Amino acid sequence: MIRFECDYNEGAHERILQRLMETNMEQTSGYGTDAHCERARTLIRQACGNEGADVHFLVGGTQTNTTVIASILRPHQGVIAAVSGHIAVHETGAIEATGHKVLTVPSLDGKITAAQVKAVYDAHVQESSPEHSVQPGMVYISQPTENGTMYSKAELEAIYEVSRACELPFFIDGARLGYALASKACDMTLADLACLCDVFYIGGTKIGALMGEAVVIVNDALKRDFRYIIKQKGGLLAKGRLLGIQFETLFEDGLYLEISKHAVDMAVRIHDTLEQHGVEFLYSSPTNQQFPILPDALLQQLSSQYTFTFWEKVDTSRSAVRFCTSWATRQENVDALTRDIVRLLQGNEGQDEPVAVFQTAATV
Amino acid sequence: MIRFECDYNEGAHERILQRLMETNMEQTSGYGTDAHCERARTLIRQACGNEGADVHFLVGGTQTNTTVIASILRPHQGVIAAVSGHIAVHETGAIEATGHKVLTVPSLDGKITAAQVKAVYDAHVQESSPEHSVQPGMVYISQPTENGTMYSKAELEAIYEVSRACELPFFIDGARLGYALASKACDMTLADLACLCDVFYIGGTKIGALMGEAVVIVNDALKRDFRYIIKQKGGLLAKGRLLGIQFETLFEDGLYLEISKHAVDMAVRIHDTLEQHGVEFLYSSPTNQQFPILPDALLQQLSSQYTFTFWEKVDTSRSAVRFCTSWATRQENVDALTRDIVRLLQGNEGQDEPVAVFQTAATV
Amino acid sequence: MIRFECDYNEGAHERILQRLMETNMEQTSGYGTDAHCERARTLIRQACGNEGADVHFLVGGTQTNTTVIASILRPHQGVIAAVSGHIAVHETGAIEATGHKVLTVPSLDGKITAAQVKAVYDAHVQESSPEHSVQPGMVYISQPTENGTMYSKAELEAIYEVSRACELPFFIDGARLGYALASKACDMTLADLACLCDVFYIGGTKIGALMGEAVVIVNDALKRDFRYIIKQKGGLLAKGRLLGIQFETLFEDGLYLEISKHAVDMAVRIHDTLEQHGVEFLYSSPTNQQFPILPDALLQQLSSQYTFTFWEKVDTSRSAVRFCTSWATRQENVDALTRDIVRLLQGNEGQDEPVAVFQTAATV
Amino acid sequence: MIRFECDYNEGAHERILQRLMETNMEQTSGYGTDAHCERARTLIRQACGNEGADVHFLVGGTQTNTTVIASILRPHQGVIAAVSGHIAVHETGAIEATGHKVLTVPSLDGKITAAQVKAVYDAHVQESSPEHSVQPGMVYISQPTENGTMYSKAELEAIYEVSRACELPFFIDGARLGYALASKACDMTLADLACLCDVFYIGGTKIGALMGEAVVIVNDALKRDFRYIIKQKGGLLAKGRLLGIQFETLFEDGLYLEISKHAVDMAVRIHDTLEQHGVEFLYSSPTNQQFPILPDALLQQLSSQYTFTFWEKVDTSRSAVRFCTSWATRQENVDALTRDIVRLLQGNEGQDEPVAVFQTAATV
Incomplete structure (x- = not known):
């Protein structure tokens, strides 16, 4: 498989x-107070072009999102996010x-707009009794999004401008940040994003x-006591x-972007090959996730040799699925995948009976 | 005004x-352990046709909803409700x-259906990794709804059947319950609803x-330690x-339904008079809330003498608003209201310029 | 009884x-936005000598404490209080x-000291890794305390000074505030306390x-969005x-202090009479709660005609109990109580077998 | 250092x-559904002598405690634990x-007793209005404790018996479990403890x-939906x-107990050497943590070459400190430590001026 x-x-x-391996028997103090963490922080600050940023290391994404959001909001506030x-x-x-x-706002491709943020804010403050509903307290987006799509620099600038005008801290979930930054379609650097x-x-x-996620706090007002919140939420390793050690390695020689680029190259290879054979895509993704729309019969056959994620039914006989590549994806596997899809597409011509599908999109 | x-x-x-006044200087024990509370509980149990129900008195609606829901759900569970x-x-x-x-489900008129409940439940259990999303843990509806609409007995039966099949406790918010039960369109009694x-x-x-809301717990499994939760959530007066004393009074001679009926009669009087003059309504409400669609210019004029709640813009020149009646509404005021609306309607014929509106629907 | x-x-x-009764059929807007609330706020601000204070009305004490504390603390912070x-x-x-x-600190009589607050603060900041424990975030006391004791003006000044030095907002629970202010032993006015x-x-x-508690927010930094928190915690009536209407009445002609004084007079009458007959007291209370130490056998007999609260066993044959007076206590009842205790004391001389006791101190 | x-x-x-290293490029499914986790579960079940236990892997201790406790308690309940x-x-x-x-109970050495658990339970149920205070909902202990002490099999049996009688689930924090099981003083096996x-x-x-902690759920009633709680609390890696892979390795050849034994041996070596030189200890610890009482002047000197944790001042010139050993401790370091202490003890004879100390016990 x-x-x-x-x-x-x-x-x-x-x-x-x-x-x-090399550092294994070094004795260090705990909880991120050691020299490796300190050096990793320095490297990340440099990569962000911001010597004053606070950098904290957490273990996983849900934990990181929860910790950051809980550290910012007062009890009556909510976080604006795409549905x-x-x-x-x-x-x-x-x-x-x-x-x-x-506080969810509609989105077809995973992105939200500055105008949507402003609309949520305005709707709330214009209520006659705003205290009867949750107050918008911050803005959350993912770059790239859960659908592989990506914000442009201008789009981020617009959201950030609205956020500041409305006094809503703006938080970017970068669980796959490298896969955006390494995309050919990306018009920003890490240092740009940090601004x-x-x-x-x-x-x-x-x-x-x-494992591991590096939180970068740029706004001074959000820095205070962040380690307490990490500890309370169970994220202080x-x-x-x-x-x-891991982030030191990823940021000392450009490794982070280098391996990200490999993943994106592999994804583009899948995309371009399938597109040449007439396959449509659910989202226009320039990053490491690709969402082709394929016949259910084909997917059923394909699933005996490959794993992928069912995304949604598109019509009675076709579904969108997700293929992810990563830093570890081998080109030979990508080529096998596209070759098999193309072969099945050609073999399946004429067929279109619906079949049962496999795996829903719960864990992405 | x-x-x-x-x-x-x-x-x-x-x-x-x-x-x-009469009972003011009686000395009683605190926190609902007195004889008046005991008698009120007995009267309510009788009205519900359920001698074994637990009855608790809380102060307000938000407090009551929070207390009931928090007493039922485990941490990873959510409550299904209309949007x-x-x-x-x-x-x-x-x-x-x-x-x-x-966990909100769409609704145009404030009601949800058994099929929607089932669909939320099924979608969750069919996920490949259900533990990555919130588990549906109970069902919440309001009878009548926030839009004045009402569930029929058959509709409640259907939701209750699905709820039991899915092991989802079913909770009915009856903040305005009397105004449903006293409606001519209502096909159930309090005792029916309690089943x-x-x-x-x-x-x-x-x-x-x-002030005051009487919680009736029918299902034995939900009774345990409920007073602890009331106290913790600040609701133990x-x-x-x-x-x-208040619920004793409301339930000893049928006063609750009697005054509810007055409110509904007043609401129907508003509805019928306006309908006769061609006014359309946003929702088909047989209860004490009426949602006529009226020209903005008219509403602007009307607001100098009457208070009502802006509900939503219907088109560029008309809005739906809400008029509530209650046990205390005077017929002379109802008649003045409808007379003035009709007069303004006739005066406004031909006009339709949009005007600014008044009060949003935050507190309902 | x-x-x-x-x-x-x-x-x-x-x-x-x-x-x-007089105001019953007045029509007013909801949620504390009416003219009666506005006038009550003005009267309370005047009584506090602080025209800029925010005044909010909530229903009960637990709700009020929860709302105030939740509005102030960040997630990793706790509140310092007497055990x-x-x-x-x-x-x-x-x-x-x-x-x-x-974050509890020891107390024998219900009071805490400025030195204790400072010690908790210092112990925390001097930890090598303070983020591993809860950060002190505010200070809570009750005036008078749950034991009937009272802070002097100098004691409050000392706590407030330490609190400000440590940046810990200082919150006073005044559930029985009148019974402190009306005590002869009290050396402060409401306006003093508000400073x-x-x-x-x-x-x-x-x-x-x-029912009802009036929150007075003196510190500007704590005022923002307080109504949201009231609503969320179920306290917005x-x-x-x-x-x-109730606070208007209590504060328009000095009624609040007048009826508080009556309660304290009745409590002192109990205290002085019992003391004259050699009864000892658990706490030295100049307010409306008295904690005499009496033989268990006497208490057993007394409980057939009077209710009171068991507080704690003092030795094998005696217990401390609590008698509360209030604005509504009748002198004839006080005199009957003390007469019966004295009579039983004299009759019980020589007796001291322990007996089972009645009611623990859960609800006070 | x-x-x-x-x-x-x-x-x-x-x-x-x-x-x-060996498994690095294997492709596996995520979130603990892979074959390595499955095998580790099987090995742990075998070691526990309980084929039916549920085994879950989390990342850290605070996260694990929070997840287990939150999965068990209803909102009004608390957890009994040593202070x-x-x-x-x-x-x-x-x-x-x-x-x-x-709900803390006093403890001098980190252990609590069955009698204390019973007393907390009894005190609560005997309150006249128990719903005004937190209901005991479960029992938490650590084996070994935070002070290095250890429960005997008879002590655990007694607590478990009381817990079942009071319907309080009994949870054992085994962050250092191996260091108890490998102690010569230990009279139980892992399989015993699991019962x-x-x-x-x-x-x-x-x-x-x-990193990593393996939760073993023995009681069927506590198994339901545990993965949801792990995910929600940020612990689903x-x-x-x-x-x-890590627990597979630790449990396939007895490695877990083997390396635990090494740590305990090293700790005993520290203990015995110091005791021979007349050093007293704060706790009687047969596990990997040792708490000698040493002159502050000596500790000050020692801290230039060794790290250890300040525990508490014992008198004006002496403090208890903690030395931890682990699976990784080298005997040469242990011997250097004890040699230097002994040397300083002999050199310091006659001295006893107090000095400032180093590191408080925040992170243990």
Whole structure:
């Protein structure tokens, strides 16, 4: 079975494992106070072009989103997010479990607009008795989105401008940030992005690390006591060095972007090959997730050799599915996949009976 | 200014005030353990035709919804509700503040269906990794709804059947319950309703009492330790007798339904008079809330003498507004209102320029 | 049965009921936006000598404590309180239910000291890894305390000074505030107290009102969005006028202090009579709660005609109990009580076998 | 600098790193559904002698405690724990953040007794109005405790018996479980312990793993939907295999107990050497933590070459400190430590001026 259902099917980049081996018997203090974490922080600050940013290392994405959001909102406030945002659908109510509503706005491709943010804000303040509903307290987006789509620099600028005007801290979930930055379609650097929000995180779990997310707090007002919140929410790793060593490795020689680029190249290869054979796509994704629309019969056959994620039924005989590539994806597997799809497409011509499908989109 | 913007503009029914005066210097124990509360519980059990039900008195609606829901759900569960349900929009995230997501389903008129409940349940259990999203844990509806509409007995039966099949406790918010039961369109009694859910409450605040809601727990599995949750959520009134005395009064001679019927009669009088003059309505409400669609210019003029609630823009020159009647509404005021509307309608013929509006629907 | 077990055994002062009758059919807007609430706010601001204070009306004490504390603390912070503080023992974990730990300090008589507050603060900041424990975020005391004792002006000044130095908002629970201010031993006015804390509340439930507590926010930094928190925590009464009318009545002619003084006079009468007959007291209380130590056999007999609260076993044959007086206590009942105790004391001389006791101190 | 301040100063046991290398490019499904996790579960079930137990892997201790406790308690319930329990003091209020009070009982050495549990339970149910205080809902202990002490089999049996009689689920925090089981003083096996509680966890972070704790749920009633709670609390590791591989390694050849025994041997070596030189100890610990009482002047000198944790001042010139050993502790370092202490003790004879100390006990 060759796996494309997510971008965390393998362990870690070999250089990271190598560093873990080399440093294994070093004695360090705990909880992220060691020299590796300190160096990783410095490297990340440099990559962000912001010497004053606070950098914290957490273990996973849900934990990171919960920690950042809980650290910002007052009890009566909610977080604005796309209806398809990870915090809205795939975190088992982690945000609500800290007392806060996710204020969802419609989105067809995973992105939201500055105008939508403004509209939510305006609708609330124009209520005659606003205290009877949840007050918008911050804005959350993912770059790239859960659908593989990407914000342009101008789009981020617009959201950030509205956010500041409305006094709503702007938080960017970068679980797959490298896969946006390494895309040919991307018109921003990490340093650009760090100027366009109040806080964001750089995902490691999905990009080469065993686990780990680096939160970068740009806005001074959000820095106070953040370590308390990490600890309370269960995210302060005892052997914090493990996160420091990994991000040190990812950021010391450009490894983070280098392996991200590989993943995007592999995804584009899937996209271009299928498109040449007339396949349509649900979203226009320039990143590491691709959402082709394929006949259910074909998917049924394909699933005996490949894993992928069912996304949604498109019509009575076709579904959109998701293929993910990652830093670890082998070109030979990509080529096998596209070759088999093309072969099945040609064999299936004329067929279109609907078949049962496989796996719903719960874990993405 | 004559007020129709809500059903809690006045104090309490005079018989209630009379009883409060008569009993004022009686010495009783606190927190609902007194003889008045006990007698009120007995009267309510009788009216519900259920001698074994637990009856608890709380102060207000948001508090009651929060307390009931928090007493039922485990941390990873959410409550299914209409997108327009009171808990979803007008309680400042009180449910989320106890850690639970409101799982909203679409509704045009405030009602949801058994099929919708089943669909939410099925969609969840059919996910490949259901633990990544909030588990549906109970069902919430309002009878009548926030839009004045009403469930039929058959509709409640259907929801209750699905709820039991899915092991989802079924909770009915009866903040305006009397205004449903007293409607000519209603095909159920209080005793019928008590057989069609696991827990519900009988609203007093909006129907004759100074304040107070009577929670009736029918399902034994939901009874345990409920008083702890009331106390923790701030709803255990020290002078609990105040609630006991009020519900005693409302339920000893049929006063609750009698004054509810008056409110509905007044609402129907508004509806029928306006309908005769060609006015359309946003919802088909047989209860104490009426939602006529009127020209903005007319509403602007009307607002100098009457209060009402802006509901939504219907087109460029007309809006739907809400008029509420209550146990305290005077027929002379109703007649003045409809007379003025009809007069303005006739005067406004030909006009339709849009005007600014007044009051949004935040507090309902 | 004559009741002394708490200070909320009766309804409300007759002048309050009178005003509720007179205003009953007035139509007002909801949720505390009416003219009665506005006038009550003005009267309270005047009594506090602070025209800029924010005044909000809530229904009960647990709700008020929860709302104030939740509005102030960030998620990782706790509230410093006496181990016997109401929030620490008698609110079913309401503070914890909003996510916050109560950081208790020892107290023999219900009071805490400025030095204790400073010590908690210092111990925390001197930890090598303070983020591993809850950060002190505010200070809570009750005036008078749950044991009837009272802070002097100098003691409050000292706590307030430390609180400001440590940036810990200082909150005074005044559920029985009148019974402190009306005590002969009290060296402060309401206006004095309003200068010695950041936020406090004036209790109505236990002093003449049907229910209701008036929160006074002195510190500007704590005012923002307080109504949202009230609503979310279930404390925004629909017919807010009921609270406004009651506080209007209590504060328009000095009624609040007048009826408080009566309660304290009755308590002192109990104290002095018993003391003359050699009875010892658990706490030195100059307010409306008295804690005599009496033989268990006597208490057993007394309980057939009077209610009171068991407080604690003092030795094998004696217990401390609590007698509360209130605005409604009749002198004839006080005199009957002390006469019967004295009679039993004289009859019981020589007896001292232990007997089972009655009622624990859960609800105070 | 040689480190003894905690038991997580190094990386992981080399066999674990070896396995991570070997399996690195295997493709597996996420979130603990892979074959390594499945095999680790089987090995742990076998070691526990309980084929039916549920086994789940989480990342860290605070997260694990929070997840287990939140999965068990209803909103009005609290968890009984020693006043020195990890959840009571060193988790930044994580338990309170999920809404629950920690009901602390006194302890001098970190242990609590069955009689204390019974007393808390009895005191609560005997209250006249128990619903005004938090209901005891479960029991938490640590084996070994935070002070290095250990429960005997008879002590656990007694607590478990009381817990069942009071319907309080009994949870054992085993963050350092191996260091108890490997102690010569221990009279129980892992399989014994698994019969003496409802749920416990086997710590990996402090015993050879990079990170990871294995929760073992013995009681069927506690199994339902546990994965939802893990996910919501941020503990469901995307690359769950990392935890599976580590516990597979620790449990396939007895490695867990083997490396635990090494740590205990090293600790005993410290203990015995110091005791021979007349050093007293704060607690009688047969496990990997030792708490000698030493002159402050000596500690000051020692701290230039060794790290350890300040525990508490014992008198004006002496303090108790903590030395931890672990699976990774080298005997040469232990011998250097004791040699230097003994040397300083002999040199310091006659001296006893107090000095400032170093590091408080926040992170343990």
